[in-house]
Amino acid sequence: MQLSSSPGLTARFSRQVILPGFGTEAQHRLAAARVLVIGAGGLGSTVIPALAAAGVGTIGIVDDDTVELSNLHRQHIHSVADVGRGKAQSAAESVAAITPDTMVVVLARRLVSGNALELFADYDLVIDGSDNFPTRYLANDAATLSGIPLVWGAVAQYGGQAGVAWAERGPQYRDLFPAPPPPGSVLSCEVGGVLPTVCATIGSIMATEAIKILTGIGTPLIGRVTTFDALSGSFRELSYERDPSAAPIDHLIDYDLFCGLAPATGELSAQELATELETGVPLTLLDVREPWEAEIASLPGAVLIPLGTLEGGLATMDTDAPIVAYCHHGIRSVRALELLRAHGFTDARHLEGGIDAWSRLIDPTVARY
Known part of the structure; x- marks a missing residue:
């Protein structure tokens, strides 16, 4: 995206360019940025359009899932007409309706150890909006090995949390969660449900963190986690530090096995x-x-x-x-x-x-x- 080539683009972003400490330089950084979003579901449905509307130049969307009717109460980037279609493609078309100037790379595949490093190599920042622990640990490790920041978020029922993992500048996801929870101990949205506005709240925080990192404004959530409780309307912050005894990340592993999700018998x-x-x-x-x-x-x-x-x-x-x-x-x-x-x-x-x-x-x- 080239801001100087279109007066319309300059006018489009004028309300954020005039923000104290933002300016045209920050807008140019967004236009030059390449962001990979993992998941076009509940969190991605807020993150992706927010980044596109803010002026991020390239957004990659990796998701091998299809849109289902039960998704639509929280995954607002999709519509009834998209049921049965691939989420990545549906999300890309929604971005095109918001701004044709953002390039969207559709990656209709599952993120796995075998392709993560290759995919991450093309991007400046990764946003993890996945809904499972194997992908969260994989995203953290691949971002660490790639030397790029990771913005992550998670939601369940009436609450959610978000943070930034950036191994070069502070703690990472594994410092906060050294070991995954026992299989089945954390309810998925399918089993436990989720309030749709929680996805929007956490997704907005994630998009904000990405914009802060890409433009250099503000203080990213490095070593801090923001949590949100919709029932009380309250936010809390948890601080954490590097684990000095943690083993260094030098390769990717079998994350299903690490999380206790070995193929089920029967x-x-x-x-x-x-x-x-x-x-x-x-x-x-x-x-x-x-x-x-x-x-x-x-x-x-x-x-x-x-x-x-x-x-x-x-x-x-x-x-x-x-x-x-x-x-x-x-x-x-x-x-x-x-x-x-x-x-x-x-x-x-x-x-x-x-x-x-x-x-x-x-x-x-x-x-x-």
């Missing part, structure tokens, strides 16, 4: 389940979603016991009966499988990809949501 694909049902294999379909989800779509004959009440409802079930647990995407059903096996259900499995995979691969008449 997975059953949608095709395998369809075959078993067609051949009459006796089994109990256990739906561990919420009642409102079952009203939208369910598998015939399924027994509905939401995950939150599953442990108490196991007494009514036969431990010797073959069971296939399922949910929306196959996330809650993994936890259900762990509970079943812990209580003596040895012939228990879960549906990989959940009812969403069943709808896509087996029966499209089953509604997706």
Whole structure:
């Protein structure tokens, strides 16, 4: 983006250029900046348009997910017309409607150890709006090895937090969280829900931190974390320092394994389940979603016991009966499988990809949501 080539661009950013300590130099820095955003979901939906509207020259969007109807209450960069489309492409088109002068690089792929360093090499700053711990640790380590700052954020239910990890200038994400939480101990948005305005609040803080770093104004959240509680309307700040005993980051690892998310045993694909049902294999379909989800779509004959009440409802079930647990995407059903096996259900499995995979691969008449 070249500010000098268009009087319209100069007028467009006049309200921020006149800010004390900002000026045209800061605006030129934004125009020259290249920012990679991980995730075009709840946080990315606020971060991406904010950066584009502020005048960031190049925005890369890495996300391999597709838009679903249940995303739209918080992922405002997408619309009903985008349901089923790739999030990265949908977000890019929204940016084009805001300002055609920002170049958007669509990276419709999953961020993994094998491509992170190559992707990060093309950018000045990374913003992590992902929703899982393996990606958060990967983003931190790849940013450290790449020598660039990382702005990160996380939301859950009625609260959220944001900070900056910049190994060259202060503590990083691993200094704050040396070890990931036990699998299943932190509820995802799919399981625990999230207030949409929390995503907007934390996303705005993240975008602000990126602008501060890129322009040199203000003091970035290095060694500090801002937390927000929507129920009380309050903010708090937590300070932290480098861990002198921490091992240096010199390579990328298997982050699923590090976070305790090794591939689950007992997975059953949608095709395998369809075959078993067609051949009459006796089994109990256990739906561990919420009642409102079952009203939208369910598998015939399924027994509905939401995950939150599953442990108490196991007494009514036969431990010797073959069971296939399922949910929306196959996330809650993994936890259900762990509970079943812990209580003596040895012939228990879960549906990989959940009812969403069943709808896509087996029966499209089953509604997706």
